[in-house]
Amino acid sequence: MMKNKFATQNIVVAGLGVTGQACVRFLQNQGAKVTVWDTRAQLAVPESITVPVVLGEPPVNFWQQVNLLILSPGISPAIEAVSNARAAGVEVIGDIEFFARLTNIPAFGITGSNGKTTVTLLLTHILKNAGMKVCAAGNVGMPVLEILAMNLDAVVLELSSFQLESTSTLQLKAATILNVSDDHLDRHGSLQSYTETKQRIYAHCEHAVSWRAQPETAPVATMAHTTFGLDESDSNFGLRNNWITWQGKPVVDMAKAQLVGRHNALNIQAALALAMQAGVQPDTAAPAVYSFVSAPHRCVQIASHRRIRWIDDSKATNIGATLAAIEGLGATRTGKLILIAGGDAKGADLTALQPALNQYVDWIITLGRDGKKIAALTEQSEYVNDMRDAVTSANRRAQAGDIVLLSPACASLDMFDNYAHRAKVFVDAVNEVAAQ
Numbered sequence: 001m002m003k004n005k006f007a008t009q010n011i012v013v014a015g016l017g018v019t020g021q022a023c024v025r026f027l028q029n030q031g032a033k034v035t036v037w038d039t040r041a042q043l044a045v046p047e048s049i050t051v052p053v054v055l056g057e058p059p060v061n062f063w064q065q066v067n068l069l070i071l072s073p074g075i076s077p078a079i080e081a082v083s084n085a086r087a088a089g090v091e092v093i094g095d096i097e098f099f100a101r102l103t104n105i106p107a108f109g110i111t112g113s114n115g116k117t118t119v120t121l122l123l124t125h126i127l128k129n130a131g132m133k134v135c136a137a138g139n140v141g142m143p144v145l146e147i148l149a150m151n152l153d154a155v156v157l158e159l160s161s162f163q164l165e166s167t168s169t170l171q172l173k174a175a176t177i178l179n180v181s182d183d184h185l186d187r188h189g190s191l192q193s194y195t196e197t198k199q200r201i202y203a204h205c206e207h208a209v210s211w212r213a214q215p216e217t218a219p220v221a222t223m224a225h226t227t228f229g230l231d232e233s234d235s236n237f238g239l240r241n242n243w244i245t246w247q248g249k250p251v252v253d254m255a256k257a258q259l260v261g262r263h264n265a266l267n268i269q270a271a272l273a274l275a276m277q278a279g280v281q282p283d284t285a286a287p288a289v290y291s292f293v294s295a296p297h298r299c300v301q302i303a304s305h306r307r308i309r310w311i312d313d314s315k316a317t318n319i320g321a322t323l324a325a326i327e328g329l330g331a332t333r334t335g336k337l338i339l340i341a342g343g344d345a346k347g348a349d350l351t352a353l354q355p356a357l358n359q360y361v362d363w364i365i366t367l368g369r370d371g372k373k374i375a376a377l378t379e380q381s382e383y384v385n386d387m388r389d390a391v392t393s394a395n396r397r398a399q400a401g402d403i404v405l406l407s408p409a410c411a412s413l414d415m416f417d418n419y420a421h422r423a424k425v426f427v428d429a430v431n432e433v434a435a436q
Contacts, residue, residue, distance in 0.1 A: 010065055012037050012090075014082075015072025016045065016053070019095050022143030023070050024049060037062075039075060057081065063088035070098055073139075073162035094166035096159065099144040101169060106154040108274050109201050111164060112178030112217070114321040115267045116140075118259070119178060120158040122271040122292050127154060129288035130280045139163060140295075154278060164200045174277035175201045176209035176270050177217040181320025181352075209273040211266060212236075226276070228269035230262055237269040244269055244282075251282035256290045261299055261328025297423045299325050299407075305434040307400035313407035314423035317343075319352050322409035330360025335401030339364045340390045340426075342371030342383075343410030350374055353409060363397055365390045369414040386415070387422070391429035 010033045013023045020036065025048075027034045034051045041056035054062065063069075063085045069092045071077060077092060086092055110120050117140045124141075127134040132153040137144045139158040147155060154173070177198050180191075195216050202208055202219040210218040212229035219225065228237040234248045243250040244265060252272070254265055268289055272282045294300050296312075303310040311329065316322045322341060330337050339361045341353075350370065354377045357364060366375040366383050367390055375381040384390050394404045406426050408419075416422040 009033070009067040011035075011068045011070060012063075012066050012085075013070050013072075014038070015075050016043065016049065017072055017074060019143055020070075020072045021046065021049065022145050023072075023095055023098070024051060026145040026148070035066075037081075039079070039081070058084075063090050066090045068093065070095060071166055073160060077166060092166065093168075094163055095144055096138065096157070096163045096170060097167045099148070100167065100171065102145075103148055105147075105152055106173045106278075107157055107171070108154060108278070109157045109159050109170070109172040109175035109205070110178065110270075110274070111159045111161070111198050111201050112176070113181040113318060114316070114324050115178045115263065115270075116158045116160075117295050117315075118264070118267045118298055119176070119271050119274075120156050121295055122259075122267065122289070123274050124156045125292045126271060126275045126280060126285045126288040127156070127278055129291075130275075130278075130284065132278065159201060161194060161197045165197045167200055167203070169204065170201075171204040172201070172206070174207040174209060174274050175205045176274060177201060177211075178267070178270055179211055179214055179320060179324075180216050181318060181323070207277045209270055211270075226273040228266060228273060230265065237273055239265050239269075244272070246272070246282045252286050252289050258290070258293055260301075261325065262331055263324035263328035264294075264299070265328075297419060299328070302427050303430050303434055306398075308395075308398045309403045310430045311403060311405045311407075312423050312426060313405060314412070314419045314426065316407040316409060317411045317419055318346070319348050319350065319409050322353065322407040323356050325405060325407040326356045326360050329403055329405060330356070333360075333403055335399065335403065336362035336397075338362060338394050338398055338402060338404045340367070340387075340394060340404065340406045341374050341408050341410070342366040342368035343408045343412050343422075344368065344414040345370040345373070345410045348409075350409070351377065353377060365393050367415070368408075368410060370410055374409065387425045388429045388432075391426065391433055395433040 012035050013020050014037050016038045036053045045053050069085050069090050071094050110116050120136050124136040134154045135147050136156045137147050139160045180195050207224040208219040209226050212227045230239045232238045232240050238245045242254045244252040275285050297315040299313045302312045313325045350373050357378050364381045372383050375383045412419045412422040
């Protein structure tokens with residue numbers, strides 16, 4: 001049910017990305033007076049945007065008469081212009097908080113440094129297979145405001161730390177922090193601040209789901225709570241003999257799942273725990289788990305030639321994601337594990353990779369801005385100029401039964417348009433060496 005209180009307000013939408021454009025469309029339909037402000041001084045404004053647009057630094061007195069600023073996730077709430085808005089009495093929220101004030105639809109929230117998209121899409125798949133009308137939204141899927149007109153039983157929200165930092169009333173039927181590792185410290189300042197932002201997901205939550213191996217993923221406040229882990233558990237989710245268990249009973253055979261690796265065993269457990277809060281029991285959800293296909297660039301096998309497995313994990317843009325992939329594949333490998341990594345580490349402490357590199361990785365090939373720092377972590381390494389050289393070197397070293405894993409632990413923008421472009425260059429190079 002809509003609870004719209006904004007139709008007569010003067011609202012500024014900050015940012016003209018996908019989120020900002022969705023906000024503008026919704027607000028125009030509601031009859032609100034809308035102005036767009038984008039921090040970029042030079043920007044090609046889409047033809048669909050017919051409201052006033054201000055680029056770069058807002059003029060003096062810009063915030064007078066403004067009731068609300070809806071901030072896109074990519075714009076830091078700490079910048080001077082946003083601080084000026086607050087000083088002028090403007091309320092600052094994000095599109096997720098705006099959505100929360102407009103609807104009572106049952107919502108499930110998923111955050112964490114890694115695995116958010118996999119769990120969001122898997123939970124959506126499970127609920128759809130159980131006959132529910134459900135949609136993925138937020139940081140993946142549709143912009144949240146576009147689902148308000150849909151007749152849904154529930155919404156599954158992937159929530160980044162950037163989205164959570166501007167929420168205050170978001171009510172969730174169930175939520176999880178999958179894991180926490182160094183990421184976005186250039187914005188949040190410290191791991192503690194980043195973790196506290198993630199904890200906001202539990203602020204108005206009925207049921208929490210967390211990873212037993214990381215206490216910081218558990219809610220600080222007392223609430224109904226389910227845990228998951230790679231150990232055995234008689235009361236929660238666990239793992240035994242490659243079976244996911246619920247209260248000690250086997251419910252999902254990992255050998256039948258298309259999601260591979262121990263890190264994905266955790267992702268599946270989290271999705272099952274959230275699905276239970278929607279009334280779907282683990283044994284009922286198992287067939288949906290088996291039929292689920294991972295989103296691209298998330299630990300997906302893209303080729304197998306000469307019995308060498310080539311894995312695309314280009315979405316691993318931080319250390320935690322790469323550690324998950326290394327440990328998830330390395331623990332069960334039969335041959336060598338060759339890792340391709342590097343890019344822009346965004347100020348993260350790369351030494352956190354060292355124990356996993358020493359334990360699981362037989363050779364590492366690095367590239368990009370911080371590639372040499374990663375290569376310096378082990379003697380079993382080399383630095384190359386580009387992705388083609390990395391794949392050529394990996395192909396020369398690999399033998400039947402080995403795994404070549406692209407899992408950069410870094411952002412891509414120092415060399416590529418985005419992580420998808422990085423993956424395409426990787427795939428093209430793999431296809432080239434496979435054709436030789």
